[in-house]
Amino acid sequence: MTVVEERPAPPAAPPPRRPNRLWALLRNSWRQLTSMRTALVLLFLLAVAAIPGSIFPQRAVDSQRVTEYYAAHPKLAPVLERLGGFEVYASPWFASIYLLLFTSLIGCVIPRLLDHIRSLRLAPPDAPKRLDRLPQSAPAVESSKTPAELAAMLRKRRFRVKLREHDDGSVTVSAEKGHLKETGNLIFHFALLAVLIGVGFGHWYGWHGNRILVAGADQGFCNSLAQYDDSTLGPRVTAADLPNFCLTLNNFEASYQPDTGQPKGFEATVGVTEDDGPVQTRDFTVNDPLRLHHANVHLIGHGYAVTVRYTDRYGESQTKTVPFLPVDGMFTSEGVAQFPDVNIDPKTNKRDATLQMGFEGRYLPTVGTGATSTYPAENAPALFLTAYRGDLGLDVGTPGSVYSLDQGQIETGDLKNISGERPHELKVGETWTLDDGSKLEFVGTRPYATLAIRYDPTQSLILVGAVLGLIGLMLSLGGHRRRVWFRALPASPDSSGGTLLAAGGLPRTDYPGFTDEFASLVKAAEEGNP
Structure with a gap:
C-alpha cells in the first residue's frame, strides 16, 4: 500500500497593488513637460506671445503712446488693458509661458547632460561579430600596420580609441568620434537658459x-x-x-x-x-x-x-x-x-x-x-x-x-x-x-x-549666453557622431606576413560624408599611411 504524502497548498498570491493614479498623472505630466517637443512648442508660443508687444504701444516704453491709443480706440483699449496688451512682457500669461519654458528646458537638459557625461567616460563599444552587416564595411585584406599603429593613426584623426584582445587571437580597434554634436546641443540649451535667466533678472532689477x-x-x-x-x-x-x-x-x-x-x-x-x-x-x-x-x-x-x-x-x-x-x-x-x-x-x-x-x-x-x-x-x-x-x-x-x-x-x-x-x-x-x-x-x-x-545687471550674462548659444549651434550643426571598427586577425602561413584587417563603420547621425571618410580610413589602414 502506497502512502501519498499530502503537501501543503502554496500560499495565495498577494492581491495586485493598485497604481497611484495621482502619482502616475504627475509623473507622466512631468515627462511630457520636459520633452524636447514640448520645449520647442513653448519656445514657439513665447515668440508668438511677444508679437502683441511690437504691435501695441507698451506702457513701459512710451506711456504717452498708450494715452494716444486710448484716445484713438476708446472701445478696444480697455479690452487690451484687461488682457495685458499694453504690458505684454509683465502680463501673467506671458510669464506663465516663460516659466514653463524655463522648467521644461531644465528638466530636458539636466538628464541629457548626465547621459552625455556618462557616455564620455565610457570606452567605445567592441566591434560586432559581423562587420559586413554594418552600413559601411570593407572585406579583410592584408596590412602591414599593427593594431597599435592603427590606433595611433585614428587618434591623430581625433578618434577616441580602445584596443581589445580576444581569446581567438584577434584584436579589435574600436574608434568613436563626434561627441561635439551633443556637446554643442547642450551648450546651446544651457546658453538659452542663461539668456532666460538674464532676461528675468534684468526685468526685476533693471x-x-x-x-x-x-x-x-x-x-x-x-x-x-x-x-x-x-x-x-x-x-x-x-x-x-x-x-x-x-x-x-x-x-x-x-x-x-x-x-x-x-x-x-x-x-x-x-x-x-x-x-x-x-x-x-x-x-x-x-x-x-x-x-x-x-x-x-x-x-x-x-x-x-x-x-x-x-x-x-x-x-x-x-x-x-x-x-x-x-x-x-x-x-x-x-x-x-x-x-x-x-x-x-x-x-x-x-x-x-x-x-x-x-x-x-x-x-x-x-x-x-x-x-x-x-x-x-x-x-x-x-x-x-x-x-x-x-x-x-x-x-x-x-x-x-x-x-x-x-x-x-x-x-x-x-x-x-x-x-x-x-x-x-x-x-x-x-x-x-x-x-x-x-x-x-x-x-x-x-x-x-x-x-x-x-x-541691466544681467547684460553680460545675456551677451555670454548669446555667444555660447551661437557656438553651441555651430558645433551641433557641424558635428557628426560615428563609429569605426577594425578587426585584426593573424595572417595565414602562406601570406607575406602582417595581419588581415576587416573594417566596418556606423554613422550615429545623418552624415552624407561618412562614406568618403570611411573609405579614406580603410585606405590609410591598408597602405600604412598616417
Missing part, C-alpha cells in the same frame, strides 16, 4: 528712462524719476536705488552728406558728475554709449530746441527753450511754446486764465519753397508760428502732450487763434508784435540729444 537733454548749463539733468520724460523701474527697484549722477550737454555735432542730407555721424559732448565728484568731460556716439557706474547712456536721436522770449502787455518777459520734434529726415520740426503765467495785472497781482498764450508751429533748419526743410543742417533757419490766446487747459491737471496744444480747448473756443490763417514767419533775432501789443522774439536755437539711460 531700469530705464528716456530724456531729451538740451545743450546749455541751465538745462542740466540729474538722475531722478522726476526729471525723466518717461521711465520704468523693475519690480525690485525703487527710486532710492538709482545711481547718483548728473549730465550737462556741452555740445552736439552732426554731419550730413552735402548733396542728399543723409547723416554721416553724430557726437555728443557732456559734462558728467558721479557721486558728487568732479565734473568730467566725456564724448559718446550712437554705437558707443556713455558707460557710467550702474548706468549706460545711449544716444538715440537729436533735434533742435527753439528759444523764444515773450513780453506780455504789461512789459514782463519770459524766455523758454522748448524742443521741437523732427517729423521727417530733413528735420522739419514741430512743437509748441506755452506761457500760462503771463499777462498778470500788476495792480491786482492776479492772473487772467483767458489771457494765457500758446505758440504752435514748425521750425525749418533750411527754408525752401515749401512747408518743409530742404536740408537737416541750419543753413537758412526759420520759425513759423501760430499764436493762440485763452485758457491752455493746463490748470485742470489732465496729462497732455508738451509738443502740441490741447485741441479740445481750441475746438471749444477756450483757446483762440489770433494770428490769422497763415503762420507768421520769424528769422533768428526777429520780433513779432501781436494785436494787444505783446511781443514774441525768436532768440535762436540750441541742439538737443535724445538719451536712453538704462541699467
Whole structure:
C-alpha cells in the first residue's frame, strides 16, 4: 500500500497593488513637460506671445503712446488693458509661458547632460561579430600596420580609441568620434537658459528712462524719476536705488552728406558728475554709449530746441527753450511754446486764465519753397508760428502732450487763434508784435540729444549666453557622431606576413560624408599611411 504524502497548498498570491493614479498623472505630466517637443512648442508660443508687444504701444516704453491709443480706440483699449496688451512682457500669461519654458528646458537638459557625461567616460563599444552587416564595411585584406599603429593613426584623426584582445587571437580597434554634436546641443540649451535667466533678472532689477537733454548749463539733468520724460523701474527697484549722477550737454555735432542730407555721424559732448565728484568731460556716439557706474547712456536721436522770449502787455518777459520734434529726415520740426503765467495785472497781482498764450508751429533748419526743410543742417533757419490766446487747459491737471496744444480747448473756443490763417514767419533775432501789443522774439536755437539711460545687471550674462548659444549651434550643426571598427586577425602561413584587417563603420547621425571618410580610413589602414 502506497502512502501519498499530502503537501501543503502554496500560499495565495498577494492581491495586485493598485497604481497611484495621482502619482502616475504627475509623473507622466512631468515627462511630457520636459520633452524636447514640448520645449520647442513653448519656445514657439513665447515668440508668438511677444508679437502683441511690437504691435501695441507698451506702457513701459512710451506711456504717452498708450494715452494716444486710448484716445484713438476708446472701445478696444480697455479690452487690451484687461488682457495685458499694453504690458505684454509683465502680463501673467506671458510669464506663465516663460516659466514653463524655463522648467521644461531644465528638466530636458539636466538628464541629457548626465547621459552625455556618462557616455564620455565610457570606452567605445567592441566591434560586432559581423562587420559586413554594418552600413559601411570593407572585406579583410592584408596590412602591414599593427593594431597599435592603427590606433595611433585614428587618434591623430581625433578618434577616441580602445584596443581589445580576444581569446581567438584577434584584436579589435574600436574608434568613436563626434561627441561635439551633443556637446554643442547642450551648450546651446544651457546658453538659452542663461539668456532666460538674464532676461528675468534684468526685468526685476533693471531700469530705464528716456530724456531729451538740451545743450546749455541751465538745462542740466540729474538722475531722478522726476526729471525723466518717461521711465520704468523693475519690480525690485525703487527710486532710492538709482545711481547718483548728473549730465550737462556741452555740445552736439552732426554731419550730413552735402548733396542728399543723409547723416554721416553724430557726437555728443557732456559734462558728467558721479557721486558728487568732479565734473568730467566725456564724448559718446550712437554705437558707443556713455558707460557710467550702474548706468549706460545711449544716444538715440537729436533735434533742435527753439528759444523764444515773450513780453506780455504789461512789459514782463519770459524766455523758454522748448524742443521741437523732427517729423521727417530733413528735420522739419514741430512743437509748441506755452506761457500760462503771463499777462498778470500788476495792480491786482492776479492772473487772467483767458489771457494765457500758446505758440504752435514748425521750425525749418533750411527754408525752401515749401512747408518743409530742404536740408537737416541750419543753413537758412526759420520759425513759423501760430499764436493762440485763452485758457491752455493746463490748470485742470489732465496729462497732455508738451509738443502740441490741447485741441479740445481750441475746438471749444477756450483757446483762440489770433494770428490769422497763415503762420507768421520769424528769422533768428526777429520780433513779432501781436494785436494787444505783446511781443514774441525768436532768440535762436540750441541742439538737443535724445538719451536712453538704462541699467541691466544681467547684460553680460545675456551677451555670454548669446555667444555660447551661437557656438553651441555651430558645433551641433557641424558635428557628426560615428563609429569605426577594425578587426585584426593573424595572417595565414602562406601570406607575406602582417595581419588581415576587416573594417566596418556606423554613422550615429545623418552624415552624407561618412562614406568618403570611411573609405579614406580603410585606405590609410591598408597602405600604412598616417
